[in-house]
């Protein structure tokens with residue numbers, strides 16, 4: 150293909166290949182392509198079998214899928230209850246004493262919660278919700294820290310057929326109010342506060358402010374966590390421990406229709422109002438259970454699994470709650486930050502609980518790279534057997550660092566691509582079968598069909614373009630709450646008959662998929678469409694670099710110029726010479742066209758609360774425009790620092 154006509158060009162090539170080891174294969178669930186082959190022959194039959202194998206139905210479904218583009222319905226006529234699948238059936242099978250969660254608070258307090266314990270708590274809270282007037286079909290907003298009451302509250306909603314809308318505890322009262330109002334939530338569940346890096350973060354106080362503008366809310370339940378003083382409004386606010394004291398620990402699970410709403414999860418559009426992504430019951434549970442079992446090669450009776458995300462994000466919903474619990478797994482939940490009290494907290498947790506599977510994000514991995522190898526090296530990580538990554542493209546160097554220093558060259562690394570909208574993992578290796586390439590998410594999972602297309606929507610067999618999904622999948626979003634037109638427009642209008650949600654990707658000579666970041670971020674330099682991911686990977690490939698974010702800035706000569714924001718590893722010195730070295734390194738690795746015009750050193754990069762780099766903000770910095778809305782920043786101080794550095798480094802080229 151001519152470079153000038155490519156949707157996104159393709160520069161990086163990565164040839165390292167990692168085959169599953171004999172030791173891993175000896176114990177792996179999937180060892181060959183049979184599952185891919187079966188799904189290839191008949192994907193509906195494939196998903197039907199998964200739904201029957203992995204899920205307990207109160208009444209069987211009569212039809213696998215109805216597809217009226219862009220609306221799908223799965224497992225029609227089937228009746229089930231999510232909390233029953235997550236809890237009761239494991240207890241009934243004699244596994245009530247199995248640990249569901251090893252919970253660890255940031256200050257060091259711990260709780261071990263078995264499946265029986267969790268079932269009892271969920272039933273009591275389900276009864277509490279009923280006593281507050283919550284009924285099947287209602288929406289409940291949840292705004293909590295990572296305490297055990299959070300999964301209890303979510304599961305209690307599913308038990309009685311109310312949809313939850315979890316709002317991440319880091320969001321402001323305005324963001325909370327907007328989400329409560331859009332969902333018309335009847336009850337809010339919160340806590341007095343939460344711990345973060347040793348400090349207490351107020352939560353109930355934010356709820357109080359939000360509720361001035363939320364007429365739908367009748368009751369507020371408040372769990373005690375930080376002993377922060379709170380105002381309790383008479384007749385509206387109830388303490389968790391008070392209401393729980395009065396409840397019975399048995400509560401029949403409500404038989405829900407496969408297509409009943411399970412939850413809403415809001416994704417912040419950058420400018421427009423947040424979208425309430427709708428997930429329903431049977432299809433969602435089937436695909437999260439399937440992916441959790443096979444992508445993580447789960448042995449529920451032996452593994453200790455840790456997804457280190459926040460439950461407030463989709464990764465936590467699908468891979469801390471619903472996937473692991475449906476599969477009867479034992480998980481770790483950790484409340485706080487990785488550097489409290491010191492930068493080895495995660496490795497200490499892995500050593501103490503003998504964690505076997507770790508699932509985290511590239512942003513965390515690159516932070517650990519920046520801190521240095523000595524923190525993991527001080528701990529026994531020999532229990533680990535599998536590593537996962539999610540949230541952003543993982544640069545090959547970060548992949549190799551994770552593989553080497555955390556997995557000790559023993560653990561496959563599965564890079565999993567998916568979205569809030571897809572509900573579950575879509576692209577990933579199966580670790581007993583797939584030969585891994587560092588930085589590639591490899592292939593679509595069995596039962597999933599993705600294609601990379603060009604600007605006209607024609608399939609590309611090789612090279613860069615737009616990542617689309619061509620058939621419905623069980624966990625797909627059912628829409629945007631209250632706005633079917635926006636759903637159609639946002640996801641189904643760019644390419645005829647295809648789902649497209651903004652990511653670029655390329656297919657290499659062996660058919661491997663490489664995610665190239667959001668297409669909005671693609672840079673246009675002298676007519677060449679260059680992905681930020683590839684230039685970032687080339688920067689992180691340099692031994693001094695821990696993390697990099699690349700953006701295009703307006704340039705009178707080339708249209709856009711490449712600006713690299715770079716965080717160096719511990720002990721490396723920021724200098725003009727180092728900047729020169731990095732620019733040359735990119736030119737060497739991927740070609741002169743991608744040589745950054747300017748390198749700006751920064752100790753931290755601006756990230757969303759879920760750890761994604763905010764390139765748009767950096768582009769604003771680079772273009773010398775105002776910063777706009779920064780309320781979703783992890784650390785607003787970073788922005789100012791970046792802005793100042795950007796100003797002082799002007800003319801660096």
Ligand code: 7RM
Pocket residue numbers: 416463464538539540541542543564565566567568569570590650651652664665666667759
């Ligand atoms: C699970 C989650 C979705 C966006 C998605 C991508 C990016 C996620 C990967 C990835 C490259 C990956 N949901 N993304 N995983 N990019 N490789 N393995 O993150 O809704 O919050 O974000 O995240 O851009 O569209 S999300």
